[in-house]
Amino acid sequence: MPARTQLARVDLRGRTTTTAELRAALPRGGVDVDSVLHQVRPVVEAIRDRGVEAANEFSEKFDGIAPTTVRVSADELQRALDELDPAIRAALEVAIERTRLVHADQRRTDKTTQVVPGGTVTERWIPVARVGLYVPGGNAVYPSSVVMNVVPAQTAGVDSLVVASPPQAQFGGLPHPTILAAAQLLGVDEVWAVGGAQAVALLTYGGTDTDSAELEPVDLITGPGNIYVTAAKRLCRGLVGIDAEAGPTEIAILADATADPIHVAADLISQAEHDVLAASVLVTDSVELADAVDDALTAQLEVTQHQERVATALSGKQSGTVLVPNIDEGLRVVNAYAAEHLEIQTADASAVAARVTSAGAVFVGPWSPVSLGDYCAGSNHVLPTAGCARHSSGLSVQTFLRGIHVVDYSEAALDEVAGHVVTLANAEDLPAHGEAVRLRFESLAGGPRQDQR
Incomplete structure (x- = not known):
């Protein structure tokens, strides 16, 4: 028994x-991310200083192979899709369709609020310009993670995105072909054969590929990974945005x-x-x-x-x-x-x-x-862990958007509130803030305002 x-x-x-x-x-x-920072920091610094050369050295060390070029060719992406098992392709197409359906309803629209006549504040939603989407290797192959990262980024209107996934020795230094096929199915034309902490660092700093093509750095990195990926995200945060420390x-x-x-x-x-x-x-x-x-x-x-x-x-x-x-x-x-x-x-x-x-x-x-939910519900499976759901959300269209307030006040609208601005500026002992408002009206009047705003 x-x-x-x-x-x-x-x-x-x-x-x-x-x-x-x-x-x-x-x-x-x-996991204790701090415990591996001393191992990951030299990786990040080496790629900052030496780019693709260092990234490929770490790929050779950790993945057993370095790719011929970091960027996967268009021919390889199409070949992976052409050779994909039809049943897997059909399942991915269902997952993509449902995930797009759910995420389409997460789109944000610009909203203008008229605060007073002549005074408006508009919240504009601007997609991040370029994002790096990490898809792990290791114990399993995760084409579903390609879907979960790419769909909300595309729905948000991100113009430039790159999928990074570890090179595989059994596939000649390319990422797993199912990963490549999923990317091609989604219309992603930029995939890098690089994984682990070195992927996060290369996405952050960019570099020159072995064929002299430029690998442009990104503004935001999303996607789950192991403790070393998480440590690299922590070290690179600030230079780039990250979704979470998974x-x-x-x-x-x-x-x-x-x-x-x-x-x-x-x-x-x-x-x-x-x-x-x-x-x-x-x-x-x-x-x-x-x-x-x-x-x-x-x-x-x-x-x-x-x-x-x-x-x-x-x-x-x-x-x-x-x-x-x-x-x-x-x-x-x-x-x-x-x-x-x-x-x-x-x-x-x-x-x-x-x-x-x-x-x-x-x-x-x-x-x-x-x-x-991992595959075909339409929801996203990149989610907060370790109790972070008390204060954080999973990956969504919002992850790839930035809200920008656009303030547009007329002279009359500013004049109406100028005294309050000056009062609050003085209360905070920041008188120059108030002067920036008062002097506008003084210059218009050709001399000091009687009310001494």
């Missing part, structure tokens, strides 16, 4: 906890006795197969369900392909079952946890989901698994 899989349990029944105590009690893993993936499931333990176990395993650091957390008011989920995990783990990886993730400190006295307290727990992915598998799941305030994405009921 195989050893029984049992998630570690945190029993909150009969306990009153503050928010701080609750956060400390919940399973949480994460940590290991996570799922929380709020479930009661009505949930199917087979579904719950399958969904916990589906996230655990990403990474040994992935977090799988069940929050329930039913001990019977918790026991049944452990039984289902034991059975399903025997036949899952990535058994060792999944078992390691499920037994880590980041995973576990949290027992609560009722679903109201379960909601308090999941809102404190602020999962990247949160499933609601309870009676009246829609009403319960409506009370969720902190999650990257919420999946309602038994027929909305996280796997659907």
Whole structure:
């Protein structure tokens, strides 16, 4: 008989906890980005100083091969699409269609507010000029991440974007062909064969490719990656914008006795197969369900392909079952946890989901698994991790837009408020601010204003 899989349990029944105590009690893993900064800093600095030459040295070291040219040729992109399995192409086309449909409704329009007659403030939404979209390699191939990064950028109106993904030795130094095919399917004509921290640095600083073509730097970098990618983002932030410092993936499931333990176990395993650091957390008011989920995990783990990886993730400190006295307290727990992915598998799941305030994405009921959101729901799967959903959102069209206020006041409109501007400037001991207004009217009048604004 195989050893029984049992998630570690945190029993909150009969306990009153503050928010701080609750956060400390919940399973949480994460990574220490600071611990690798000393390893990543020399990579970033080398690419700042030596560009593509250094990037290719690190590709050779970390990926086992350096590409002939960093930029993938148009012929290679088209060849990857031509040779793509028709079933994968059809699935990608559905994912692209649905993701475009959802993200199209996120577009922002300019809005002009008339504050007073002759005085308006317009908020203009301007897309970032050039963005770098990172698609990781490693344990899996992620064409879905190409879709999730590219679609909102294109929908926002970004004119120039580049996808970066690690070179693969088995493909002659090119990124995985499915990544290339997805890019071509989306109309992306610039893909770089570079991964890891060196990709973030090269996107930040740009360089000259081995064929003397210029690789232009970007203004914003988005997309998930490992701890080294995250560390490079931290080091380059300021020179470029970043979407977030992504940590290991996570799922929380709020479930009661009505949930199917087979579904719950399958969904916990589906996230655990990403990474040994992935977090799988069940929050329930039913001990019977918790026991049944452990039984289902034991059975399903025997036949899952990535058994060792999944078992390691499920037994880590980041995973576990949290027992609560009722679903109201379960909601308090999941809102404190602020999962990247949160499933609601309870009676009246829609009403319960409506009370969720902190999650990257919420999946309602038994027929909305996280796997659907990963690929074909139309939602975005680049989401905040490590509790950041308490204050941050996932990738969206808004990520690629900048709001700019345009202030347009007439002389009369400024005159109406000039005295208040001067008063507030003096209250803040910034008299020159007030003078910048007062002197406008003094010069118009040919001398000092009587009211001494």
